[in-house]
Amino acid sequence: MGRIDVHQHLLPEPYVQWLRSKGIGQAGGRELPAWSADSAIAMMDDHSISTGMLSLSTPGTHLGDDAHALDKARQINDIGAELVKDRPDRFGYFATIPLPYVDGAVQESIRALDELGADGVVLLANSRGTYLGDPAFEPLMTELDRRSAVVFVHPAELPAPAVPGLPPFAADFLLDTTRAAANLVLHGIPRRHPNLKIILSHAGGFLPYAAHRIAVNFIGQGRDPGEVFDDLTSFYFDTALSGSPTALPSLLAFARPGHVLYGSDWPFAPDLAVTYFTDGLDAHEPHDTELHQAIDSGNVLQLFPRLA
Template identity: 45%
Template sequence: MDNPRRIDLHHHIVPRDYARLLRDKGVRPGGIDVPEWSTERSRHLMKHNGIETAVLSVSTPGVWFGGAGEARRWGRRVNEEAAQVRHDDPAHFGFFATLTLPDVDGAIAEAAYALDELGADGIVLLANSEGLYLGDPAFDRLLAFLHERRAVVFVHPGELPAEPVPGVPAFTADFLLDTTRTALSLILSGALERYPDIRFVLAHAGGFLPYISYRVILTLANREPKWKQAALLLDRDRAVRRYGALLQRFWFDVALSSTPSALPSLLRVALDTQVVYGSDFPFAPAPAVGLMRSEFDGAGLAQPVKEGIDRLNALALFPRLAAA
């Protein structure tokens, strides 16, 4: 098979000193051990999975550990390390800049520095920060800034602001709910419509969002006056077009989601031009990435859809990679 030259928008950087910090604090992201990472490990994974370019991001818990000063120091450190990786090999690496939420002032300052000075390709935001989801009014100033900059924002889940279920790692289900909650927060708060120039990329096929799309439609219809609710719900096609269009404002990656049970649901809801490839390496180890890539390659997608997800759709977000 020809090399698909994939662009991987869900590929994590775990700098050595940052990994040591997490281990020292006893943090197990998503309920698993902090993985080993290096550019060499990424390159090896990329070579064996047809990935030409990986856009790097820091995963949960980001850099917030309870204090703005510490978050600002670590945000700058991880962003400068990611920028160096991109600088050394811009054809094969890019990066999403890590911010300091819930410290909004620090987040705006770091976003400006990362975009203007470091050449960040976009921004990564956790779905919730100290229990606040992205549609919360506390984050309006940051969203207004990112809207003005027409930023690509990769939304990655974190730990739910709730007690975990004993014996169930957060990545298994809580991560998916966290992404779903923040997508609903952006929709129901009106932030998605107020800041239309932000391109939000939701991790892991948007969590449960595609599966519950009709529940979202009913929720939105329920906010209308009673007389309009009945008219909308009697005209199914009109309701789906009107409210489904909001769901189609999002972009989605297929990390850990390119399966016979998940991919068809995603492609029924999302625009197929707004679905992109993702591996979730190194939190997803190489065998898991290979399994998901094999499932994706065997999904029987129409060639234009597959080529779009592999590479072409990402070029709409990052035109600089077209020359790679």
């Protein structure tokens, strides 16, 4: 079995056209790239990826109108379901959920998971400024926990001005994911909803590096930092844009065994970037075949047994 890529995006033409009609031609500071199912399969063949788990990236579907966000999410999820129906060996997908519209998010998560057979859901770290873990999102988390759902967390642009010359994907995305992870733990989501399997993008942002510092912060709130640290390690992490000589060792030192999964971030990460970080992953302890097999596919099969 080749790699299973848990961090791969789809940009179907109806969605791209809709974004452009709203004046949106970038995501995270990068131009919207070209995408097709055939080009995705070609990329996967070039990088020994057997299956790509597709998800919509930021800005998602909620641009300010609840009804439009739900309609667009339904359209995207129907497209994803058809892709998997046609090529179940090459594709899986995380359903798009129209947060911060909570009622619509619950409704669409039920439809996508129960009727369309989605492999999980993708949630943005913050939805129009409200971070995952916020009590306002509790009905959705309860519903997802009831279904033992896999939740893929992808960063969005920070609810703050960007630094001139520093595109959001370069640093803000990492902070956004770290904020979401800390807020999920702050509000007890891993403990109150233990059936959730939450994957954090890009090696968890800054979380592996800053986890002890974050945990110590909770002392002032009467929380045991050891317990908090344990909650922070409960997440799963993908290796997208993180197979570097500095990020990868930090992630492997922090994550629980079995919680590191391969990710490419294609097509927002172009082929050269996918090659660079995948080669970096392969170069880490090159003789540890067991570790590489676990990251490439073994760990993710525990989350998606259908892919076996």
